[in-house]
Amino acid sequence: MEAIREGITFNGKHSRYYGLMMMTRSAPTPEEKTIVDDVPFMQGVYDFSMITGERIFNNRTVSYEFWAVNRNYEARKVFELALKNWLMLPGILPVYDTHDFNYHWLGKCASVEVEDDTEYNRLIVNVDFDCYPFKVAELPSGNDFWDVFNFELDAAQKTKYTITGTQTVNLYNVGIASIVPTVKASAAMTIERDGTTYQFPAGESRNELFRLKLGQNMLKITGTGTVEFIFYKELI
Known part of the structure; x- marks a missing residue:
């Protein structure tokens, strides 16, 4: 058989x-x-x-x-x-x-x-x-596994940043639904998006009000240390 x-x-x-x-x-x-x-x-x-x-x-x-x-x-x-x-x-x-x-x-x-x-x-x-x-x-957005990278569905991007003072970054959500990311920070960080400010403590945390909308997300990050955004695209 x-x-x-x-x-x-x-x-x-x-x-x-x-x-x-x-x-x-x-x-x-x-x-x-x-x-x-x-x-x-x-x-x-x-x-x-x-x-x-x-x-x-x-x-x-x-x-x-x-x-x-x-x-x-x-x-x-x-x-x-x-x-x-x-x-x-x-x-x-x-x-x-x-x-x-x-x-x-x-x-x-x-x-x-x-x-x-x-x-x-x-x-x-x-x-x-x-x-x-x-x-x-299965793999988080921004991963560097090129063997499984899909040029139609994925986006090559950084999701981890070193912040000294204030920096503006651009994250892409290439999925079909908004996503609540896990924010992993080495120190407390302030993140502003679309005029709303969110506070994130050191360590890993999530805020259900802080969602990455579909497409481009311009984020203004203030703090000192590293911050990483962990999220997984969702498709229909």
Whole structure:
């Protein structure tokens, strides 16, 4: 039998560990969170969905169909229990799909449906994951691994700076969603963006109000020491 190449890794195990052959995968685009005001006697509607400057999405369902073949009835019963325990026990974890090299989904298994095909001694397994709407890069932005650099999706940039006094830097978020970066500073730093000032202590910290918007982010940094911005692009 040909070696199993396609599959997923979840909860510390690859699907090939169970001899699962992936037959189909489905990851439709997530549903948008819409805020619409339908005013009587007005053509169309007022759509406030992008009031933050970006589209906001609900979680998405990522689905797979696997086959487990050449197993007798008793083996299929035990195998079904093993699969459900593997997939349904943990909560939210990364879901690594061989189709999405250098990216992962983030979610939890929502359902495992198993069909016992006695005619062909196989199990047909349908698995649904409830996932964060975007796939997340494995490597942080600004990494210098040229073997995996994508000229269409990545940006070559510095994300670590030595600050003496005040310096203006330009960070690019090449993803499709705004991101809260981890700020790693050797000393307390003040960062100003778009007229708003944020304070960051020494060490690693995050501020949910400090987000890197899509595209260019001009930052005015004041302090003495090094500061590094750690963030991972997210794609639809």
